[in-house]
Amino acid sequence: MYILAIIPARSGSKGIKNKNIKMYNDKPLLVHSIEIAIESKYINEVIVSTDSSEYKKIAESHGALVPYLRPEEISLDLSTDFEYLKFHIDWCTENNKKVPDLIVQLRPTYPNRNIKILDETINIMINNKDKYDSLRTVVKFEKSPFKMYKIKDKKLIPLFKKIDNIDEPYNQCRQILPDTYLHNGYIDIIKSEIINKYNSVTGFNIYPFVMNSNETNDIDTLEDWNKSLINK
Numbered sequence: 001m002y003i004l005a006i007i008p009a010r011s012g013s014k015g016i017k018n019k020n021i022k023m024y025n026d027k028p029l030l031v032h033s034i035e036i037a038i039e040s041k042y043i044n045e046v047i048v049s050t051d052s053s054e055y056k057k058i059a060e061s062h063g064a065l066v067p068y069l070r071p072e073e074i075s076l077d078l079s080t081d082f083e084y085l086k087f088h089i090d091w092c093t094e095n096n097k098k099v100p101d102l103i104v105q106l107r108p109t110y111p112n113r114n115i116k117i118l119d120e121t122i123n124i125m126i127n128n129k130d131k132y133d134s135l136r137t138v139v140k141f142e143k144s145p146f147k148m149y150k151i152k153d154k155k156l157i158p159l160f161k162k163i164d165n166i167d168e169p170y171n172q173c174r175q176i177l178p179d180t181y182l183h184n185g186y187i188d189i190i191k192s193e194i195i196n197k198y199n200s201v202t203g204f205n206i207y208p209f210v211m212n213s214n215e216t217n218d219i220d221t222l223e224d225w226n227k228s229l230i231n232k
Contacts, residue, residue: 001126004045004100005037007064008084009108010075011052019219020050020108021058029219030055032111034064039115042122043104049084051075067091081105081188082201089195102126105188105201109218118187121209125189133203135189138181139213146170146177181208185218 009030013019021028037046048059048066056066074083092099146169149156158170194203
């Protein structure tokens with residue numbers, strides 16, 4: 001299988017200016033994801049998807065490929081993963097490049113990934129490629145979303161009126177409600193074919209790789225940044 005790691009690193013971060021190239025333990029933040037991808041025994045190539053010439057130079061100097069600059073219209077604050085992943089698949093097709101069988105998405109905001117977890121998740125997808133469309137790392141969510149509301153016309157409206165034959169879950173004890181899990185963004189693995197087939201980055205059959213509940217330490221703010229350095 002041809003397995004490609006893609007590291008999304010657009011410029012223009014609002015929470016932390018130039019976050020993806022800010023120095024973290026003596027290296028630009030995105031370099032940590034490049035290095036662990038290169039270290040993996042399964043990943044064949046590492047690409048950084050960026051709209052910045054400066055980021056491109058940094059990525060290439062640390063062993064990643066940057067075969068194009070991402071267009072501005074898919075590098076905005078509200079741009080989605082689907083947009084840049086589909087752009088890459090289309091670019092491969094238009095330029096007669098091999099389309100990867102699996103895409104491993106490694107967000108730069110997790111600089112302290114564990115190589116054993118990375119290779120374990122890839123191995124799971126390799127061995128279950130006919131059963132699952134994608135894999136996502138998740139953590140158990142302690143607060144039940146089945147007890148949540150929205151407000152409309154100054155009224156509380158329950159998000160769920162029934163779940164698994166339980167009426168009014170918002171009025172029930174938390175212990176009898178189903179466990180729920182939060183996507184933590186640590187690792188995402190996608191079968192390339194489902195991106196165009198379903199216009200989706202997950203498809204319908206998602207493998208849940210459950211991590212420890214403390215593994216939600218991606219870096220979005222300066223507080224996250226400082227906490228990550230302390231807990232490394």
